[in-house]
Amino acid sequence: MKYLNVRTIYRRVLPIIALGTLLLGGFVYVRKVEPEDVEVVSVSLVLPRLGARFDGYRIAQISDLHADGWMTPGRVLGLVKLVNEQEPDLVAITGDFATYSKFRSLIRHASALVAPLRRLRAPDGAVAVSGNHDYKSNPQVVRGVLAASGVTELHNTVQTLHRGGAALHLCGVDDVREGAPDLDRALRDLPEGGATILLVHEPDFADESAASGRFDLQLSGHAHGGQLGLPLLRYLFLPKLSRKYPAGLYRVGGMFLYTNRGLGAHPRFRFNCRPEITVFTLRSS
Incomplete structure (x- = not known):
């Protein structure tokens, strides 16, 4: 018994x-x-307007670092080393350096990004745009971080790279949700000729940017891929302006769009949706 x-x-x-x-x-x-468990994703794209002198040009995209008590300077330094190992010509950062919380201020963590970001190594440097968390936290602090890190902020502005007689234009539009986006201003300053890459935090802005006919590739973040990589369920965690193009490569009109899954997370969890560094190899037609 x-x-x-x-x-x-x-x-x-x-x-x-x-x-x-x-x-x-x-x-x-x-x-x-x-x-x-960071995944390095390699993407090769043919851009018909890309000059032959830029054939093989490599861009490393990172996004959504979300500095907080978990995304520490040491952790970011490890990510920077991983980016540098890819030997990019340029680093593009698509917003959300800071983490916004309704309950406590986390902006102090953003200032700690300066030391690791200064160690990014690329011949043409690093460019960035701000995200909605940056604006809701403290945009002045984030801009100070970028300046101190040697990262060029594209605030509705254009930067042009030259190789011989070929030009590659880098354009950035301010955060669509919380900032002051001005696509018309950027388009007015955009020179004719050559391929153009647009950085904007929110991917669903692609419908508007593609309609201009001036951009060959848009790089975005914001969505974190939904953080939960399961059909239907991931849409529960997608923020506004990321639900149409939440992750990966899309063709929007005549423009490519790539939505990076980000490196941080808010809230911090991921399942079947690994953090991502994307490395683009650009090809001319």
């Missing part, structure tokens, strides 16, 4: 232990393991 009682206890307790172990393992995975 005693043996039967012990067996009955095992039958009842073991499933509970197994379930608890599964839940604990899942919690550790989504909070600790996958958020640190």
Whole structure:
């Protein structure tokens, strides 16, 4: 009788232990393991307006660092080293350096990004745009971080790279949700001839930018890929202006759009949606 009682206890307790172990393992995975498992994604794109002198040009895109108590300077430095290992010609950063919280200020963590970001190595440097978290936290602090890091902010402005007689234009539009985006101003300053790459935090802006006919590639972030890489469920975590183009490569009119899954997360969890560094190799027609 005693043996039967012990067996009955095992039958009842073991499933509970197994379930608890599964839940604990899942919690550790989504909070600790996958958020640190960075994927380097390689994308090759043919841009018909790209000059032959820029054939093979490499751009490393990172996005959504979301500096906080988890995304520390040491962690960012590791990401910077991984970016540098890709040997890009240019680094493009598509917003959300800071993390906004309704309950406590986290902007102090953004200032700690200066030291690691200054160690980015690319012949043509690094360019960036701000994101909605940057504006909701403290845009002046974020702009100071970029300036101190040697990162050029494209604030509705254009920067042109030259190789021989060929030109590659880099354009940035301010955050669409919280900033002061001015696509018309950027278009007025955009020279004729050559390929143009647009940086804007929110990917769904692509419908408007593609309609101008002036951009060959738009780089965006914002969505974190939904953080939950399961059909239908991921849309529960997609912010506004990212639900149409949440992750990966799209063709919008005559323009390519790439939405990077980001490196940070808010809130911090990921499942089947690894953080991402994207490396583009541009090809001329």
